[in-house]
Amino acid sequence: MVALPPPAFEARYRTYAFPTGVINGGGKLSFNTDDLAHALVATGRAPGDRSRYGAASAYEWLHRVSLIPAYIRRNYHGRLTRSRLALELDRSELVGVSYALGQAMTAVFCRMELAVSHLLHVDRYFQQYGVQFNGRKRADLFGLSPNGWVVAEAKGRSRTMESELRGKLELQKRSVLTVCGAVPWLALGCVASFPIRDGGMELDAFDPEKAEPDALVIPGGADDAMLAYYLPFVTIIDLGASATDVGQQQLVVGDFGPLGVRVGLLRSIYQRVQRGAQERDMAGFSEDIQVVLREAPLAELGLFPDGTRVDTNWPDAVSVQDWSEDF
Structure with a gap:
């Protein structure tokens, strides 16, 4: 179907407070539309239980993946930018695009920089097994890496990241105490944003160490x-x-x-x-x-x-x- 691989995007990232030897400073992610589409499958909230939802979850993914050709562009410098159509969306519509991009780019970052091969949405896991939880303050994603479980809170912003977001994100990413009986190896927050309206996407990742006293326990097993x-x-x-x-x-x-x-x-x-x-x-x-x-x-x-x-x-x-x- 595809004669040549899709052209690569580049997105700059910055990291803060990660443990020594894990990842430090910043760099560039190189990825393509295949990577984004794959990440949108993995991080989707809709479960794959056809006995209850039919094919609705697959249609929901098709809706999200269509955001890429509609709203994503690659500029002359290889940066991931938004299309003119995206920039003309109203605020609520643009929030939806930013949310999906934040989820997908967190998955791309975790796979490429932290070797997390299976990252999925907490809600999809909980819906699949009927798990109940209290409150809304919890991380979005969790998955397995060679070093253990990784927990990630994902955010997307249509403009620059607001100054207070880092504190809110740290609280959410610290909200998981154990995953399948094990303490997470790493917990991080990741924000995909567009500091300049017509400019390229950037990522910021944070890793504070302290856990919340009422942190969530994700039950079950691998x-x-x-x-x-x-x-x-x-x-x-x-x-x-x-x-x-x-x-x-x-x-x-x-x-x-x-x-x-x-x-x-x-x-x-x-x-x-x-x-x-x-x-x-x-x-x-x-x-x-x-x-x-x-x-x-x-x-x-x-x-x-x-x-x-x-x-x-x-x-x-x-x-x-x-x-x-x-x-």
Whole structure:
């Protein structure tokens, strides 16, 4: 479907108060529309439980992923900017775009800088297993890295980050005490913002150490979290038209042709997720997935570290020169 890889975006990031040796100072993220579309699957709040929601969660993802060709552009310098259409949205509409970008860019940052391979939304996990919680002050995302669980609070801002946001974000990202019985290895807050109206996106990430006294305990185990992570991918693939590329029989692929996007997953993981969801065959689920990922030729198949593949075909859309260079 995609002859050449999508052009890369660049976004500058700054980090504050991370533990020594984890990540310090700042730098640039290099990513593309495939990375953004993948992150929008992983961080979506809509669960993949078709017994209760039908295909609604997949349609919800299609709605969010369409924000990329509609509102995202790549300028001459490679920076991620917003389209003219995005800048003409009313405030409430622009807030929605900024929210989705904040979630997606937090996932991209965590995968590329912290090796978090499976980052999902807390709400999706809680809805999947009927977990109840008190209050609204909690982090958005959690996922597994080689060093342990990572908790992240994500924010998106259509302008510059307000001065008091860092304090609010620190409270939310400290709001998780344990994940599946383990203390998080790292908790961070991440803000994607546009300090200059027509300028490029920037990221700020914070990592204060102190935990809240009434912090949330995310129950369950790695098997439950892993199933909740993959269910939306399976739902989306099943909604699309079935497609198999030459030499790619190891993948199950859903094609959304006219929309310029397709989503794939290793066939062995797809089948294991189906067994877990339909037959409640959960014993050793997470370990089964990890074995598959260790043995599969992920790079050769062009897959993300979680065994998925998201291909987008929007080179013309994101390169349209409908933004200003006056910055």
